[in-house]
Amino acid sequence: MTARGLYIYCVAKGDREEPLDLCGIEGTPLWALTDQGLVAIVQECEPKPFASADQKVFANWLLIHQNIVDLAWERYETIIPFGFGTVILPTNGNSARQNLNEWLEKESAEVKRKLEYLKNKAEYGVQVLWDPNVILPRIREQDAEIQQSEKETRSKPAGVAYLLQRKLEELIRQRLETAADVHFKTFYHRIRECVENIHIEKVRKEDPPKQMILNVSCLQNKEAMPALGAVLEKIGQMPGFDVRFTGPWPPYSFVTAGG
Amino acid sequence: MLNQTSMEPTRQGRATLVDLLDRVLDKGLLINADMIISLAGVPLIAVNIRAAIASVETMLEHGLMRDFILPQILPQDTPQLKPAGAAHDTLPE
Numbered sequence: 001m002t003a004r005g006l007y008i009y010c011v012a013k014g015d016r017e018e019p020l021d022l023c024g025i026e027g028t029p030l031w032a033l034t035d036q037g038l039v040a041i042v043q044e045c046e047p048k049p050f051a052s053a054d055q056k057v058f059a060n061w062l063l064i065h066q067n068i069v070d071l072a073w074e075r076y077e078t079i080i081p082f083g084f085g086t087v088i089l090p091t092n093g094n095s096a097r098q099n100l101n102e103w104l105e106k107e108s109a110e111v112k113r114k115l116e117y118l119k120n121k122a123e124y125g126v127q128v129l130w131d132p133n134v135i136l137p138r139i140r141e142q143d144a145e146i147q148q149s150e151k152e153t154r155s156k157p158a159g160v161a162y163l164l165q166r167k168l169e170e171l172i173r174q175r176l177e178t179a180a181d182v183h184f185k186t187f188y189h190r191i192r193e194c195v196e197n198i199h200i201e202k203v204r205k206e207d208p209p210k211q212m213i214l215n216v217s218c219l220q221n222k223e224a225m226p227a228l229g230a231v232l233e234k235i236g237q238m239p240g241f242d243v244r245f246t247g248p249w250p251p252y253s254f255v256t257a258g259g
Numbered sequence: 260m261l262n263q264t265s266m267e268p269t270r271q272g273r274a275t276l277v278d279l280l281d282r283v284l285d286k287g288l289l290i291n292a293d294m295i296i297s298l299a300g301v302p303l304i305a306v307n308i309r310a311a312i313a314s315v316e317t318m319l320e321h322g323l324m325r326d327f328i329l330p331q332i333l334p335q336d337t338p339q340l341k342p343a344g345a346a347h348d349t350l351p352e
Contacts, residue, residue: 006351011288023332031351044351049296064332066283071332083287091294097351099294124268125278204277217282229265236266246275247268252282256289 005047006033006040006088006096009068010250011104012076013115014039024068025050025061035101036108041072042088047096050085073250078119080111081250114255121196122222122248126232128187128214129206132176134240139175146171180213187214187235194227195220199253210242217253 007025015037020030024043032039052058065084073079088096088103104111140146149171153164192198197219203212220228229245236243269275 004351021333027331033351042351060331062280062283066279067332069283081287083285083289084283085296086287086290087296089294089296094294096294103290103292103294123282125282127274127278201281225268226265229267232266233264243266244274244278245266245268246270246278248270249279249282252286255287 003047003090004044004096005090006042006100007045007050008082008086008088008100009041009065010072010079010081011038011040011111012072012079013037013112014076022068022071025064030068033097033100035104038104038108038111039076040100040104041068042100045087047087047089050087069250078115079250080114080118080255081252083252118219118251118254120221120223121219121251123251123253124218124220124228124245124247125249126191126214126216126218127204127212127244128183128235129210129212129242129244130180130183131209131240132211133209135179136172136176139179143175146175180211184214188216190231190235191216191218191228194224194231197254201253219251219254222248
């Protein structure tokens with residue numbers, strides 16, 4: 001068995017080494033392995049990257065990973081989740097288990113500090129989308145330059161009008177960009193005020209005409225949820241804006257260095 | 260604030276699945292050490308898996324993800340983790 005790797009799902013506080021009545025990827029039994037007052041939820045695996053050419057198989061593994069992490073989160077209350085596909089290898093005569101213990105010994109203080117920080121907290125995803133078709137008329141109403149440019153475009157002969165139209169489109173694009181930026185800042189600060197920690201994520205492409213203008217991960221005390229919910233409710237009620245609010249997730253976004 | 264309506268977070272639906280996969284694939288604790296391998300070093304796999312997600316979406320969109328996955332990970336349909344019995348006997352070395 002020394003040549004086997006250990007696929008690791010998460011670490012938590014604990015000192016009970018035991019098999020768990022759970023199967024992980026490929027139906028392999030799960031174990032809670034301990035050292036330094038920490039417990040690592042693992043399964044044995046081939047000592048190589050987890051990959052499958054079959055996309056359904058792969059997607060299934062991802063969901064198994066997440067569900068195991070979720071169940072461990074329920075049981076141990078506070079966990080540090082690993083991303084999909086983390087495998088501890090056997091090296092230079094050390095088994096994967098020995099390498100796991102070495103890592104836990106080396107990192108136990110930092111891991112325990114993080115676990116303390118994450119106690120009673122969960123991660124939530126927040127995305128704000130807007131529909132430019134709804135927003136633009138309101139911008140146009142208040143923008144003398146756009147109104148003037150539209151008037152000029154209408155009054156010129158076709159050739160000139162074409163050029164003016166391009167110019168007008170560019171002006172509108174800039175105004176929308178500025179408005180998106182202003183809204184991002186306003187929403188970000190409102191959300192920031194009622195959460196423990198926040199990370200800005202890349203905006204994702206949406207089905208047109210909707211555009212995502214804000215994507216953040218929030219770390220929040222589970223009992224303090226209504227404050228964030230109320231802020232998001234208000235944003236979602238603004239004409240042309242939609243809010244997505246997902247979670248609670250294990251704190252995937254808040255376990256890297258600096259937490 | 261007390262009487263105000265408050266939005267509730269959800270774990271259902273397509274957009275939620277994307278949110279979840281962003282976390283499982285790109286986040287979580289990363290260890291930089293020779294004895295660890297992770298998907299972070301295999302970017303193509305991550306791209307591939309995003310395409311694969313569509314194939315499980317349909318299965319998941321009408322219900323809880325757990326309804327689909329739990330039977331696979333809980334051999335006796337146990338509702339939650341619990342100390343095991345005699346099924347496992349070899350501690351990983």
